[in-house]
Amino acid sequence: MTNPLFFSFFLLFIFLLHCTKTSAQAPAAAPSGPPNITAILEKGGQFTMFIRLLESTQQDDQINTQLNNTNQGLTVFAPTDNAFSSLKSGTVNSLSDQEKVSLVQFHVLPTLMTISQFQTASNPLRTQAGNSDAGEYPLNVTTSGNQVNLTTGVNDATVANTVFSSANLEVYQVDNVLLPLDIFAASPAPAPSKPEKDLPAATPKGSSTDDTNVDTSAAALSLNHRAPTVLTFGVAVLAAVAFRP
């Protein structure tokens, strides 16, 4: 026995359901512009040092531009502030501008990689720092289920969680700054578990002529590094043009 009243209500219910569904989908579908790596990391709340390094090396602009143009997407390994402060004092600040650029680029893969893609990736991974040959910028991945570890040949890092995920960008939090062989092979690897009494941030500012404090010099660095970087780049371009066969 059919009940016409019930049937009408049923139709009305379906209709309303459809309306709420479509109206709920409308705002989500609105385009929000290309992803902005700085904004994404700021939202994460614990990447201040990495953001400064991205800005001082102008890799933030580089990444945003690439995101706007890439078909393959990007993967960014973002070390936490804790990762930076557990480095030996001066580890980052003693680097040249070019080395700082390479260090940042070593944390970026020119392809989007999901956690499950790491499980089948072949080592070494290619990073934006370039050459992944032994002694240069190799980055190896090892996985066990959903756990992903990275090893550089100098130190290791664990992928802690996903900070951001979209169609062309994956940002993962890592618990250590990835130190590439090309830059850090000669220096002894910082002891990962040794408790450091003398964290970089606690170093007295007047204690040395050179600023070995990551915290303060990152800001200073962003003010004065641009000209030399541009100059270095200009020289490199000139050299490349001059030696072109």
Ligand SMILES: *[C@@H]1O[C@H](CO)[C@@H](O)[C@H](O)[C@H]1NC(C)=O
């Ligand atoms: C990206 O986000 C940062 C921080 O929120 C902001 O200062 C910057 O202007 C943004 N860049 C673009 C291209 O929107």
Ligand SMILES: *[C@@H]1O[C@H](CO)[C@@H](O)[C@H](O)[C@H]1NC(C)=O
């Ligand atoms: C992204 O690409 C569009 C179209 O090519 C362009 O209009 C826009 O300025 C670009 N935005 C950035 C941040 O590069």
Ligand SMILES: *[C@@H]1O[C@H](CO)[C@@H](O)[C@H](O)[C@H]1NC(C)=O
């Ligand atoms: C990743 O590293 C952690 C800490 O060093 C270790 O306990 C774990 O076994 C490693 N997992 C893999 C898959 O290498």
Ligand SMILES: *[C@@H]1O[C@H](CO)[C@@H](O)[C@H](O)[C@H]1NC(C)=O
């Ligand atoms: C990385 O993987 C390659 C290929 O398996 C291997 O030859 C190399 O020794 C590995 N390097 C490190 C530091 O694990």
